[in-house]
Amino acid sequence: MISETIKQRLATIEQLPSPLNTMLKDLPIEQLGYFSSTQVDDMCQAMTISRAELGLVLLPLASSFAVAPVSNFHVGAVAFDSAGNAYLGANFEFAGNHIGQTIHAEQSAIAHMWQRGATELALLVINYAPCGHCRQFINEVNIADKILRQADDENSHCQQDSVDTVDMAHAQAIHAHDHCHAPYSGNKCGIALEYAIEDTEKEDNTEIVTGRYAENAAYNPSLPALQVALNFRRMQGKDWQNIKRVVMVETTTNFSQVENTRSLLASINQSTNQDIPIEWYKGSANQSYLYNLQTHAIISVKTKHT
Structure with missing residues (x-):
């Protein structure tokens, strides 16, 4: 909107x-x-x-x-x-x-x-x-060595076109996770926010905005995946409230972004009184699946090992 x-x-x-x-x-x-x-x-x-x-x-x-x-x-x-x-x-x-x-x-x-x-x-x-x-x-x-460079697909572990997923939100969250910038902690994170759109002529009446973690050597100036997604949404001239669904994929090391993400989502959805649960998945470069930490569901992923 x-x-x-x-x-x-x-x-x-x-x-x-x-x-x-x-x-x-x-x-x-x-x-x-x-x-x-x-x-x-x-x-x-x-x-x-x-x-x-x-x-x-x-x-x-x-x-x-x-x-x-x-x-x-x-x-x-x-x-x-x-x-x-x-x-x-x-x-x-x-x-x-x-x-x-x-x-x-x-x-x-x-x-x-x-x-x-x-x-x-x-x-x-x-x-x-x-x-x-x-x-x-x-x-x-x-x-950084080309911080803004897209990750080399040959070294990509969770490629969007090689993921067996239920829907595009999963695929895009995985893609964002795989193309983030986390060289210091190794804590990769990608997120997909799903919004309803008013275009009734489209068969799929949702649009997805993604974000990926942008890490900084000093840590505090790092930009979390959710903020990157909200920023992109706003710079398209759109409101960021009324999120219908959130899919988050992390390769966690010593910390996680999920609690800060949950807190910020609660703040921006205050006006709608909506409690948006996060579909939170743990990804790994050495595993051939993503594991939902809440429902224990498994999404199959065809990995490339480097």
């Missing part, structure tokens, strides 16, 4: 300099969080500005996606990949939950870029100096 809050805030488009406001005003909300390199070049040429300058101009648009019930302080960020595509990000806070669950705007833009399959961060534009938390998160992109 398209967010009414974002709809109201997008009146800011009219305040953007001409001709940018004209170029953007007729685009659907779903297309205002991401711009292809062609669109970026067209906007830069129309305004005779650089990509960095365009990023600054787009910051008010990026901040319109923010959710800040605690601070009431909306922050925007714009990330450009090496191909010139632009990915907007904003800060997200969660009322009634630990402030440490917050997604910072810099994290949002980078995670948005990662979820769309980008491979290299070339430029990050923000409207305030990054905090130490975000500096460490950004540094991970610089020091």
Whole structure:
């Protein structure tokens, strides 16, 4: 469902300099969080500005996606990949939950870029100096060996096209688990959130949003799988409430994300009074199945051992 809050805030488009406001005003909300390199070049040429300058101009648009019930302080960020595509990000806070669950705007833009399959961060534009938390998160992109690279399918243990699953939510959660970034703890985690859609013409009236764990060497700046999924949902201009189903896959080591995930889900679903159970599966690179820790059900997986 398209967010009414974002709809109201997008009146800011009219305040953007001409001709940018004209170029953007007729685009659907779903297309205002991401711009292809062609669109970026067209906007830069129309305004005779650089990509960095365009990023600054787009910051008010990026901040319109923010959710800040605690601070009431909306922050925007714009990330450009090496191909010139632009990915907007904003800060997200969660009322009634630990402030440490917050997604910072810099994290949002980078995670948005990662979820769309980008491979290299070339430029990050923000409207305030990054905090130490975000500096460490950004540094991970610089020091990691292609942190934003998709995992090599030949070294992938739980491939989406080789999974015997009951439904797509299982398959996509497994795929997210297998393509996360957890080089320090080895605690891989992927999640799939299932939402109902209003398009009655479709035989399947659900849509799935996935998230994968983005680990940081300092641990605290890491971005959990649920936050990555919620961030992507919001940057598509959609509300993240009214989740119908949650499937989570973990290769647990010394910790688990399931309790923090359960707590945050309870917070964001407060308005609907829904208690959404997590279908929680334990995955392993050395096993040929996923084990549901609650129902004891087994999902068969064809693994590749490396």
